[in-house]
Amino acid sequence: MPAAVALSVAPVLLACSCVVDALSRDKMLEVVGTVHGRDINIHYDDLAEDREEKKCYGEFTRDIDPVCGSNGKKYTNMSMFNYRKCMIKIQEGTEIELEDMEFCKDVAMEDMEHIDE
Structure with a gap:
């Protein structure tokens, strides 16, 4: 008798697992949300943000010619400032802009923490 029960349960488990596999991730989250009685809609598009961030990449130089940003941070050079400006906007x-170096006179360079002086 136990062998017969085990054989009849196995196809049911297999069928259930196939149904679960067929559900998309979003559908499964919707089901879980409904079961728990809360309606939570969270949409975050990593791919869209990644595409936007790739627009920030460009030619970088190793020149050390510091510039000051309106966020009160000092950057090693104009190319690094433009990169960070783009990333901060996204x-x-x-929006950050260039400021006179006097504005950042007491600040360490933002992107130089890893370089030994």
């Missing part, structure tokens, strides 16, 4: 929605 990630934080904030």
Whole structure:
């Protein structure tokens, strides 16, 4: 009798696992949300942000010719400033501009932390 029960349960488990595999990730999240009685909609598109960030890449130089950003940070050179300006706009929605070096006089360079002086 136990062998017969085991044989009849196996196809049911197999059928259930196939149904679960067929559900998309979003559908599974929707089912879980419904079961737990909360309606939570979270949409985050990593691919779209990655595409935007790739637009920030360009030619970088190793020249050390510091510039100051309106965010109060010092950058090694103009190419690094432009890269960070682009990334900050995408990630934080904030625009930074160049400032006079006097504005950043007491600040260490943002992108020089890894370089021994």
